[in-house]
Amino acid sequence: MDRASFYEQVYQVVRLIPKGRVTSYGAIASYLGTKGSSRMVGYAMNGAGTISPKVPAHRVVNRNGLLTGKFHFSSLTAMQDLLEKEGIKVSDDKISDFKTHFWDPAIELDLER
DNA sequence: ATGTTGACTTGGA
DNA sequence: GTCCAAGCCAACA
Numbered sequence: 776m777d778r779a780s781f782y783e784q785v786y787q788v789v790r791l792i793p794k795g796r797v798t799s800y801g802a803i804a805s806y807l808g809t810k811g812s813s814r815m816v817g818y819a820m821n822g823a824g825t826i827s828p829k830v831p832a833h834r835v836v837n838r839n840g841l842l843t844g845k846f847h848f849s850s851l852t853a854m855q856d857l858l859e860k861e862g863i864k865v866s867d868d869k870i871s872d873f874k875t876h877f878w879d880p881a882i883e884l885d886l887e888r
Numbered sequence: 889a890t891g892t893t894g895a896c897t898t899g900g901a
Numbered sequence: 902g903t904c905c906a907a908g909c910c911a912a913c914a
Contacts, residue, residue, distance in 0.1 A: 781911060800896055804910090810897085811909030817895030818912080837896060844895030 781812065782819040786826060788880050792834045795862045796878035797870055799838045806880040817844060833857040840873025 779787070788803050800816040809815070816835070823830035833854040837843045845854040845868060855865045864871035 801898095804896080809910060812911060813896040814894050814909075815896090815911050818893085820895055823895090832895075835895080838898095842895090847895055 781807070781809070781815060782822065785816050785819040786823070786830050788884075789820075789823075789830045789832065789835055790828070791880065791884065792831060792878055795876065797834045797836055797840070797858070797863060797873065797876050798878045798880065799836060799840075801838055802877075802879050802881065803835070806884065820844060821847070831857075834861075834878075836870060836873075840870035842868045842870070 784807050785803055788806060789798075792798055801810065801813040803816045804810050804813040807816075817837075820830065820832045820835065823832040832844060833842075833848070835844070842854050842858075842865065845851055848854045855868065858865050858870065863876050870876060
């Protein structure tokens with residue numbers, strides 16, 4: 776784990792996000808122990824499509840459940856479309872029932888450990 | 889080593 | 902409820 780850079784750690788956590796679930800950058804950052812680096816979580820996603828395997832960055836949104844990173848996708852509707860395909864309703868670039876679909880690594884992953 | 893940047897978060901008005 | 906400002910940490914030039 777220590778060998779993995781902060782970016783790699785973020786990638787792994789995001790990859791563990793179950794289908795139909797979403798989480799926030801702060802939740803991942805907090806799980807990694809660096810809550811203050813919430814921005815880095817999103818910034819790390821810059822390589823989401825350049826690394827392997829691909830990271831489901833569309834499942835990661837800001838604390839408001841708003842698709843803030845959709846501008847970084849191929850298309851502005853790509854992120855929303857992917858979420859809808861997974862059963863998540865998105866309206867006005869914002870996830871409906873965000874709290875219901877929320878997936879907290881600090882809790883979900885901690886249970887398996 | 890220093891400075892800038894950033895797909896965020898939180899707190900105050 | 903909304904809007905503005907500051908803080909935080911890691912990677913990159």
